Amino acid sequence: MxxxxxxxxxxxxxxxxxxxxxxxxxxxxxxxxxxxxxxxxxDLDLTYPQYLVMLVLWEAERSGQVVKISDLGQRLRLDTGTLTPLLKRMAGHGLLERRRDQQDERIVTLHLTASGSALRESARSVPRELVCRAGMEREQLVSLRQTLYQLLEHLEKVTDHG
Amino acid sequence: MxxxxxxxxxxxxxxxxxxxxxxxxxxxxxxxxxxxxxxxxxDLDLTYPQYLVMLVLWEAERSGQVVKISDLGQRLRLDTGTLTPLLKRMAGHGLLERRRDQQDERIVTLHLTASGSALRESARSVPRELVCRAGMEREQLVSLRQTLYQLLEHLEKVTDHG
DNA sequence: TCATAAAAGATTGTGCGCAATATTATTTTG
DNA sequence: CAAAATAATATTGCGCACAATCTTTTATGA
Structure with missing residues (x-):
């Protein structure tokens, strides 16, 4: 080795x-x-996990989907102990709103504000810039990403005893 | 993509x-x-970063080297804001001792206690068990590790403006 | 129907990471 | 040699992550 x-x-x-x-x-x-x-x-006044939340919300906005906290949790693999305060901070910064669902009062849905939605434009350059800084062939990065997802999926299968 | x-x-x-x-x-x-x-x-009453510290200390013990906090920082890429409280907790758990260097009072050296040193035996099975759980070919894991180090090194070179 | 269970979030507490600043000891320099 | 610079660690403060527990709401079922 x-x-x-x-x-x-x-x-x-x-x-x-x-x-x-x-x-x-x-x-x-x-x-x-x-x-x-x-x-x-x-520049965007976002932390890294907040950026991940925004990615999910921007993506959902484009397909007209409503995002619940539980959806975010599944997608980002984070629990409410992390998400609740994170989302409250983001709401405090005016990026999104939290609304109790009227049909099911247990559920909180997330809605981008105008400025949260507009921030997407400023974020457009981020992924490309990062790929650039990584300094590896694009093909190698794609392969690395695939391998990591493969590892992730396997661990999630194995650990799925709960 | x-x-x-x-x-x-x-x-x-x-x-x-x-x-x-x-x-x-x-x-x-x-x-x-x-x-x-x-x-x-x-089982070992270790958190993951604490385990990384122990790996460094066990390794140094075998080659008779004395480890300073700054050495740990370089090795693990952590600063004193993380390490100081971490090491104090570990000292509190009786895993190691912190000693001010007599020649240079700024320096703190780290020394395994008997139980800290002995814990190594219990940790021996950990790496193999993890490789097992990862569920990937050993060769693929080695390659993944290499790619990650390559990425790490490149980012450290590029970001080395401080 | 009414108790019981289950679902969705919220809360509490602990341990990282890290930026920014402070403290103390050594080294360098004028 | 005294003042300034540097080095090594410590402290403070904030934002995650995550386990454990709690609260509120909805679904189930004898």
């Missing part, structure tokens, strides 16, 4: 090396990418 | 789709992997 490990190392020395952990590569790369987004999103 | 997008979509519709963001795949996969670790590490 590692190329520069002394021959004297036992098997679990290799397995426990930080550099050999897939998880650390994921962890570090994710934070590095998020840091790039932070920079790009500063 | 995406296979199921309507032909009517404009270019930036595709770019702004959640599913097409590399970042989201990274974000979601990272959290899914971390969730698996959380489960495995519960």
């Amino acid at each position: 590692s190329s520069d490990a002394p021959a004297s190392m036992e098997a679990d020395d290799l397995w426990l090396r930080l550099d050999n952990q897939l998880c650390f590569a994921l962890y570090a790369a994710n934070r590095a990418v998020t840091a790039e987004y932070r920079e790009l999103l500063a | 995406s296979s199921d997008a309507p032909a009517s979509m404009e270019a930036d519709d595709l770019w702004l789709r959640l599913d097409n963001q590399l970042c989201f795949a990274l974000y979601a996969a990272n959290r899914a992997v971390t969730a698996e670790y959380r489960e495995l590490l519960a």
Whole structure:
């Protein structure tokens, strides 16, 4: 696995090396990418998770769909402990409104404000800029994305005991 | 890029789709992997970042090296705002000791306690178990790890204006 | 029908990450 | 040698993530 490990190392020395952990590569790369987004999103006054919420809402707006908090949770894999305060902050910033559904008072639906909807224009350049900064062939990025989704799906299947 | 997008979509519709963001795949996969670790590490009373710290300390112990907080920061890409409280918690749990260097009182060195050192035995099975849960060919995992490090290194080079 | 269960969010508490600033010790410089 | 700069860590404050619990509303069913 590692190329520069002394021959004297036992098997679990290799397995426990930080550099050999897939998880650390994921962890570090994710934070590095998020840091790039932070920079790009500063102009839009969005944090990275807030940007993800906006992506879902912009997408739904185009197809005329109404988004519930539970929809967001499924899509982003986040629970209400994360989403409730996040969405309240976003509502406070005037990006969206939270409305109790009249038919089912348990449900909260999310609606872009005019400025939230308009912010989409400013965000258009973000994905391309990030691909540029990643400095990898587009083909390799697509392949990386596929592999990550594959990993994600498998883990979600395996862990689906709840 | 995406296979199921309507032909009517404009270019930036595709770019702004959640599913097409590399970042989201990274974000979601990272959290899914971390969730698996959380489960495995519960037995050891370690959080995931604490586990990463232990990996570094176990590794250094084997080669007789002394680890400073700044070393950990470089290795894990974390700053003192994260590390100071993290290490204090770990010290509180009896995993390690923090010692001011006698030669240079600015420096804090980290030293495994007996139980911190012994915990390594219990952690030996963790990496293998995780690879197992990932459900991908070992070769593919190694390749994924390489790609992620490549991405990480490139971002660190580009962002190195500080 | 009325209790019971289930669904959808909200709340509480803990532990990261990280920006910004502060503190203390060492080094550099005029 | 004293003042300024730098280095190493600490502190503060905010925003996620997530487990655990709670509240309110709707659905079920004996």
